[in-house]
Amino acid sequence: MIASEPDGRLSAWLIERATEAGAAGVVYVSRSEARAGRIALAVRALEPGLEALLLPAWDCLPYDRASPSRAVMGTRMAMLARLSRPAAGPRLLVASVEALGQYLPPVEASAGLTLRSGDPFDEDTISRRLAQLGYLFDDRVDEPGEVALHGAVLDVFPPGDGSLPCRVEYAEGRVRAMRRYDPLTQRSAEDAAELLLPPPPRPFYPMTRRRSTGRGWSMPCRSCTSG
Missing domain, CATH: 3.40.50.11180 (Rossmann fold)
Incomplete structure (x- = not known):
């Protein structure tokens, strides 16, 4: 082919x-x-x-x-x-x-957190793990990489192509239900049996550093391709 x-x-x-x-x-x-x-x-x-x-x-x-x-x-x-x-x-x-x-x-570096329905859930432990991964805590989840805690509900927006935020409901130390929802309307879209939360992206600049060469400035970028 x-x-x-x-x-x-x-x-x-x-x-x-x-x-x-x-x-x-x-x-x-x-x-x-x-x-x-x-x-x-x-x-x-x-x-x-x-x-x-x-x-x-x-x-x-x-x-x-x-x-x-x-x-x-x-x-x-x-x-x-x-x-x-x-x-x-x-x-x-x-x-x-x-x-x-x-x-x-x-x-x-891609090792994240996986939640499943019925899994043990400790609010303090989960919050610390999400903070370590780089998730940002906010009052409302609007963009990938954000998370919000409201009572016994965790809203989290995992990064990924076409992904939707997920609402995790927990009680008595266990995950009771997980539902993906529309961040604009807040309406539930579908149930989720498993939720994979990889680390959200951090700012990355193709230019690494600048150094003088006598003829100007050189800005090496070892990982860039011009294809």
């Missing part, structure tokens, strides 16, 4: 290869970020039971003064956290050349 194949045919071929590979997984490297997104979307539509992961590239240019957005960095951390866990079935990772060439922290 060559890169010039139509997206639909290539997606079907990748589904076959991923199914054959099983939990070992398959990695597909796309020639562009746009095509990586189309392939991941097509695979999810054609085979919903297959775990299709999309690793996005930074949404800033190499040597840019701006950091990649929290949404993109959060999605990359969430993908790293999912890849660090054993696959339950066939798995496909889709990424562009740019996305694979850009900095990712060690796998250990």
Whole structure:
């Protein structure tokens, strides 16, 4: 199968290869970020039971003064956290050349917190762990990486592509229910049996430092690619 194949045919071929590979997984490297997104979307539509992961590239240019957005960095951390866990079935990772060439922290840095319905729940212990991971406590959860405590209810917004905040209800030292909800309307969207909370993204600037060379300023960026 060559890169010039139509997206639909290539997606079907990748589904076959991923199914054959099983939990070992398959990695597909796309020639562009746009095509990586189309392939991941097509695979999810054609085979919903297959775990299709999309690793996005930074949404800033190499040597840019701006950091990649929290949404993109959060999605990359969430993908790293999912890849660090054993696959339950066939798995496909889709990424562009740019996305694979850009900095990712060690796998250990993606170790987060997992909550399941019925699990023990100690408010002080959970709060300390979320603070250690880098979650910000607020009165209301609006953005990824925020958390709020209201009585016996924990609202938390995990980072990740298309993720919704989750409302965790607990009583008598155990998780009683978890529901994802719309942050704008506050209406429940769906029940959640398991909630993975990877570390939220921290500001990361492609420019590392500046040094004088006599002819101007050099700003090295070992992890940047210009693809």
